[in-house]
Amino acid sequence: MIKKEHILIIILLIIISAFSIAIISLNSADNNTDSNDIYREVLVNDSNETSGTVEVIRNIGNPNGKRIAYVVGVHPLENETHKTLVKLLPNMTNLNYCYDIYIINVTEDIGYYGDGLNNYENPGRQNGQNLAQKYVYPEILNGNYELAIDVHSNIGAYEYKTFVFSPVKEGKSVDYANQVAQNCKNITYYAPPSTTSGPYLTIPLNENGIPAFYYEEYSFAPQDVKDEHMLELINAVDNLNF
């Protein structure tokens, strides 16, 4: 015959295990919110597009915050700067806004620095611009974003090496880029005379209600400098008021 005490102990054990399970599942729910359910999605793979692929890392930062899109890979040779954003942004905590990073990965005619081509003749640039126009533009246009930032780098032929600018003369994108520059020690507002990629992404975004500006880094800056500048950009963007 089972003693009363034994029954009590068994009941206690059951209650304790039930509580433990509840606590464990609560904790894992918390963890999910902390990591914000960041996920990576393939928008285009190379079976239907020979010039490259397009992916997006979604839901970085505050999942309930306003939404901002970053774009990398429009010009494939500038990938050191692109990788810097993809390395840093998804690991940042306490962000105010919710970020998606669109990643264009040109696989055809990427080219290389010193190939004798003028930077603008590199055919990989056109492939990236086409992928941006065809796949990234409609996603951002219809994605309920407050702002889009197109990340590039340059070989140092401009007046400034690290800068932001809008491809249009006036509007919210000009204001936002100016505010970012004002809040960054190493980033200036400087608009070059023309952009090759503007007509494929940032200009039509601006013209259709989504403010979009460029971030330009110096291609040959050391990695620690690229990191420092990118963190300045990320934090200044995260402190904009919409």
Ligand SMILES: [Zn+2]
């Ligand atoms: Zn570029």
